[in-house]
Amino acid sequence: MKTTSLVTAALLCAVAGQAEAEAFNRIASFPVALNLPEGTDPSTETSAEIIAATADGMTLVYSDSPNQSVGFVDISDPANPKAGGSAGVLGEPTSVTVRDGIAYVAVNLSESYTNPSGLLQLVDIRTREVSESCDLPGQPDSIAVAPDGSFLAVAIENERDEDFEDGVIPQMPPGSLVLVPFGADGPDCDRVNVVDLTGLAEVAPEDPEPEFVSINAAGDIAVTLQENNHIVIVGADGTVKSHFSAGTVALDGVDTEEEGALTFSGSIEMKREPDAIVWVSEDRVAIANEGDYEGGGRTVSIFERDGTLVWDSGTELEYALARAGHYPEKRSENKGGEPEGLAFGTYGDTPYLFVLSERGSLVAVYDLSGETPVLSGIVPSGIAPEGAVAIPSRGLLATANEADLGEDGGARSHVMIYALEDAAPVYPTIVSASQGATPIGWGALSGLDADPAAPGTLYAVNDSFYKSQPTIFTIDATQTPAVITRALPVTRDGAPADHLDLEGVTLDGEGGFWLASEGNDDKDVPHQLVHVDDDGVIIETVPFPDVLLEGETRFGAEGVEMVGDTLWITMQREWGDDPTGMVKLVSYDTTDGTWGGVHYPLDKAESGWMGLSDIAVHGDRAFIIERDNQIGGAAKVKRIYSVALNALRPAPLEGELPEIDKTLARDLIPDLKSFNGYAVDKVEGLAITADGTAYVVTDNDGVDDSSGETFFWAIPNLAN
Secondary structure: OOOOOOOOOOOOHHHHHOOOOOEEEEEEEEEHHHHOOOOOOOOOOOOOOOEEEOOOOOEEEEEEOOOOEEEEEEOOOOOOOEEEEEEEOOOEEEEEEEEOOEEEEEEEOOOOOOOOOEEEEEEEOOOOOEEEEEEEOOOEEEEEEOOOOOEEEEEEOOOOOOOOHHHOOOOOOOOEEEEEEEEOOEEOHHHOEEEOOOOOOOOOOOOOOEEEEEEOOOOOEEEEEOOOOEEEEEOOOOOEEEEEEOOEEEEEEEOOOOOOOOOOOEEEEEEOOOOOEEEOOOOEEEEEOOOOOOEOOOOEEEEEOOOOEEEEOOOHHHHHHHHOOOOOHHHOOOOOOOEEEEEEEEEOOEEEEEEEEOOOOEEEEEEOOOOOOEEEEEEEOOOOEEEEEEEHHHOEEEEEEOOOOHHHOOOOOEEEEEEEEOOOOOOOOEEEOEEOOEEOOOOOEEEEEEOOOOOOEEEEEEOHHHOOOOEEEEEEOOOOOEEEEEEEEOEEOOEEOOOOOEEEEEEOOOOOEEEEEOOEHHHOEOOEEEEEOOOOEEEEEEEOOHHHHOOOOOOOEEEEEEEOOEEEEEEOOOOOOOOOOEEEEEEEEOOOOOEEEEEEEOOOOOOOOEEEEEEEEEOOEEEEEEEEOOOHHHOOOEEEEEEEHHHOOOEOOOOOOOEOOOEEEEEOHHHHHOOOOOOOOOEEEEEEOOOOOEEEEEOOHHHOOOOOOOOEEEEOOOOO
16 A cells, blocks of 8 residues: 555645654553442443543543542553552542642532532542542532642632523522642642632623633643633732633534534534633643533634634634544534543644544644644544543653443443654544545445456445435545545435435446445335446435345345346344344345345354444455444454355245355454554445455444544455
């Protein structure tokens, strides 16, 4: 494969620009459920939210709200993090920071929104001993320690009740900023300074709701009042030095509708309503414009301490998410990619700002060494990154990803670790070019096929997550990362075709495509084959025959491949008329319209179910993806099996189907683990080029309850 040192401005500039330079790459992931106390049900919900590091960078400390604890991760060998256990606190830990071997934890003890209270607790990182410290005058959110170790700052949010009067503020009591000085024996609770922040903001000035704090080397505290859309700079003595509105963002060319399509044609004008804030110099702060009940700027901004706007990312961050397949379509009417967390660090001579997209589950890396910030890379995170900590002394970055979907069979909460390497970026593995001024939106890739007449050219389809935008994508796999160069809409009567769930694609040999659509009666989607011409126009639909539909379930066609005049379709799971552990490979003769099939023997699943994904043919063999539906440590079977083509002799569907033999061609679990995240569940696309190279792609579910990570990789000589 050819490595491109510079793609084009239409591609993800971050990836292109770093192909021959240093890059942050993920080196490890740690599932925080490993820190559950001995004897605890391992399925117990955990959540890594805010994260800090010890001064030597050897231990990570994170807050775990559902377990009312803080957790520890030993990263003395950062590529092999180890469980460090946890320590319980008296309530909900909202934030944590570290100084001199002690973790300082802001704990929420509130009885109600109208009667908030909190506590500062101390955890000895070596002994795990927990002690109480200062009472806090309300519900705490963010906590930070001054770089010189002289005091702590705590944002007392006293958050609003979102169900009361539509969540509009003011809702009393107001929040404040608490400064806790250190004495000889730790925090000096007798000298706590409660800084009044009322009367400053234009929005509900009587009800400030501080969200996040950051302290610079001079001891100045930057505070975001998120719901108030305001920023306050406070001196170490509690004096308000400056304050200003975060203002509004006006964006054109963004997706503003949740219609099952990626359409970057809308416009917004929103209050920024920033969440995280971080000093990026002694006089400048960066804010992540997550938005709240009245806003959602979708951007990251940099301000001077006097309120002068220096820079705003505009559509760049949204487009970076889209090009990497991480744009969260189901948040389009709300806050889009939802930048929430920030971290900052200077690595060598280069200052880097890290921006966490909560809904896109991605970290954008900005190089701040020039006059204008440059998006120099993106790295994949777990689901819903909430906090991050930069560790420049070790060339590391760590993120805390709060979502734990274990109860629903999804990914667990993780801490993820990255290293600044003198190497090309490993991720993303596939990006999109632009159509006009906006990126080609994509996600939920399913079937895959190779063009025998154009080496390195592949085709993919998206599934019904994008119900209003069924698409055939053209992929240039000769570049690294691979590039989606074209999006061909699948249309009927001049409009995007409805009632489709595209799972498989194969060239028809005449310039068009055959597509496999997985049916679902609950959604009025029929099981069928769809034939389109070279413009994506549907020219023929072939419903599954009644004899096949007699045993129908929703787990239908997943892959399709044309062999001569015959289409071979992989059915995902057993239907009602299949023997246990047997799934059909169904044939359709395009010349005479006859159907047939054989039975494929599935491996036994250790948990969950086993099924098939895509099919590809090379020479005298067919290659089939077989997988379980498990994720992370529970994932055991993600495999490619080969089947002799001469064994694919279809029998009539009315009778007993012959069972075929299979041979293991590739275990894909090591491939998935090589990306240093967790093994994803949906390995869905397979194509084989004329030289025997196999390409595999995973389905990211459109970033819905998913990390959004799409892995696209080559397996040279698989079919040779």
